[in-house]
Amino acid sequence: MITIETAPIAGQKAGTSGLRRKTRDFMEPRFLENYIQSILNAIGGAKGKTFVIGGDGRYFNADAIQTILRMAAAQGADAAIVGQNGLLSTPAASHLIRLNKTDGGFILSASHNPGGIDEDFGLKFNMPNGGPATEAVTNEIFAQTQNLTSYQTMESPAVDLATRGQTSLGDMAITIVDPVADYAALMQDLFDFDAIRSLFEGGFRMAFDAMHAITGPYATTILEDTLAAPKGTVRNGIPLPDFGGGHPDPNPIWAKELMQTMMADDAPDFGAASDGDGDRNMIVGRGAYVTPSDSLAVIAAHAHRAPGYAKGLAGVARSMPTSAAVDRVAAAKGMGCFETPTGWKFFGTLLDAGKVNLCGEESAGTGSDHVREKDGLWAVLMWLNIIASTGQSVADLMTDHWQTYGRNYYSRHDYEAVDSAIANTLMDDLRAKLPTLPGQTVAGLTVSGADEFAYDDPVDGSHTSGQGIRVMFDAGARVVLRLSGTGTQGATIRVYLERLEEDPGKLHQDAETALADVINAANQIAEIADRTGRAAPDVKT
Incomplete structure (x- = not known):
């Protein structure tokens, strides 16, 4: 030494x-x-x-x-x-x-x-x-x-x-x-590999974009070598030091080629992607993108179809900015439901205590108690298991889900690399407004409540404060603002927008259109455009 x-x-x-x-x-x-x-x-x-x-x-x-x-x-x-x-x-x-x-x-x-x-x-x-x-x-x-x-x-x-x-x-x-072997064995214990293999053998087509990141070898071994998906199902499957010059974030912006494939007339039946280190996922069907919040809710509703979860779920947990879609499933099924700060570490005590089996974040992270991290390929295999069990397409699964539970229209707007001083001042000034907001009408919406989210862990009693500003409106709409902790320069202001729709005739709108008044209200309350000089967010997911 x-x-x-x-x-x-x-x-x-x-x-x-x-x-x-x-x-x-x-x-x-x-x-x-x-x-x-x-x-x-x-x-x-x-x-x-x-x-x-x-x-x-x-x-x-x-x-x-x-x-x-x-x-x-x-x-x-x-x-x-x-x-x-x-x-x-x-x-x-x-x-x-x-x-x-x-x-x-x-x-x-x-x-x-x-x-x-x-x-x-x-x-x-x-x-x-x-x-x-x-x-x-x-x-x-x-x-x-x-x-x-x-x-x-x-x-x-x-x-x-x-x-x-x-x-x-x-x-x-x-x-x-071998980085793959033990993980692959665990997946085989959790999912009905025979049913998924039969799906592929029957002509089911899939496109998986590994984004030249770590999931490539895992997806190739499990999907192509074990489950008989055709060679070429896994795209960009060789991990590269610079991810092939791409941005390994599985969302419609950075997985643009996959989205184009899945929106084409001859699209495969199912599409998916994972990120740099393999813990995030994107799910998309033929002509049907699934938001991470909706994906979590669908998994909660159907997890019992996978052998590893046949006994049902004890409970579910989501990060506070994630939509309340999973809450509605939990309430209908009588499961516990927990709302935590952003960060997978906050799910750990709940998982260890057996209070929840399924967790998710709006930032494309979903996982269960099989590990203590979110898991991109796990989520993909769960969707394949659900499709194999139900015989339904992604689009049909989403339609049935919304008709049963209602639709939580949802979008996240990211303002990236904002000057840190400007971002912090925006948040500080908004924080000071919170006591005066309830009762106000903004962009046609009435504010029913406003606060800064804090969390008391029900297992170890720890207290966590300052976890994002929430503005709630009548009729199941809300706006959440927080500064991201994942960037490396400046500050990213994340604005989360949500509205519940239960009218069966209004379940298939464009999300940005359905959220137009919520978007306007967020901009007016937080003065986003005026403060940042940005007419629009850098990324919408």
Whole structure:
């Protein structure tokens, strides 16, 4: 072990899920080492512990893993489990942590953010339950970054990450594992692979866009090699350090080619995509895009069709900005329903306590208690299982769902890379308005309530405040505004828009048209255009 003197580096505060900065920032001397040491200090050191390590293959992934291995070995870790070539999807890493009962894991990813030397990189620590570090641990990591004076590492040749099997670094044992095998076995336990295979053998056509990100090898193994989907079903299936120059965010904007395929006259029956680290998903049928909020609700209504969930769900949870569509399913089926802050870490206690089996976020994240992360490919397989069981198309499933539960029209408008001072002032001024809003009529809508969301965890009693501003209107409409914690420059203002429609004759409108008055009300109340100088959002999803 060698000790290197260092000093705190400003700005090493984790966002919604780990620390994300420009790749070149992580490549600066001491930046990565400081953050790794702060994580190790915050969890009581590495001595005697076993860690899972892997990432989405973006630029600098393998180099960062070598640094983690050297520092863990120098500080007395017993063992490390590493994905071959440094690759592990985030849900697969969570599964390996749980399967091997390790002391946690280091996941290298900036999720859906672009990759490359001039783009984004990220690192987060996951707990022994497989889930993201809790608020308490995240706060301790940040405190450590502010007081760090040294870090410990060792000088050694690079570990061979390409060859599966056993190796070592100092006294630390290292196992290089197939990144797909254990995850694929878990999926086979949860879903009716025979029924899905029969679907493909019967001529069912699918297009899966892996976006040159980590899910490519997982989707190819499971969909094409195991479930008999035709070769070529998985597109852009080879992970690349810069995601092929694309933006690995599975939404209609960045998965444009897939959307064009699915809206064509000769479209496949089913389309899907996943993101940089494999934890997000997009679901689309022939001519029918499914919002993440609706996808969560449909899964809640039909999860019992998959063998792993045949007994039904104990409960469901959603992040606060996610639409209330799943709430209506839960109420109808007598299930528990929880509303949490944004960030998968807030679902962890509910999952561990058995209060919920299904969780989802409007930002294209859906998952269950099989791991402690959202899981893109899991959601895709669940939809395939539902389609195989019901014999219905995506469009028919959505129509039936809305007729049964009503439709929560929903859209998210993102104003990206807004000057941080402007964004914070907008939020501060809106916060000051909250007590005066109830009773006002704006854009024809009457405000029924306004607050800033806070959460008391029903399991561990922890309190989390400042989680987004909510403005509720009569007739089941609302606006939510919050600043995103996933960007790397400036601030992203996210505006979430929702309206409940129960009239059977109004269930098939364009969402932006159905939400027009809610959009106008949001702009007037928050003065978005005036404050930002933006006539329209950068992205609508």
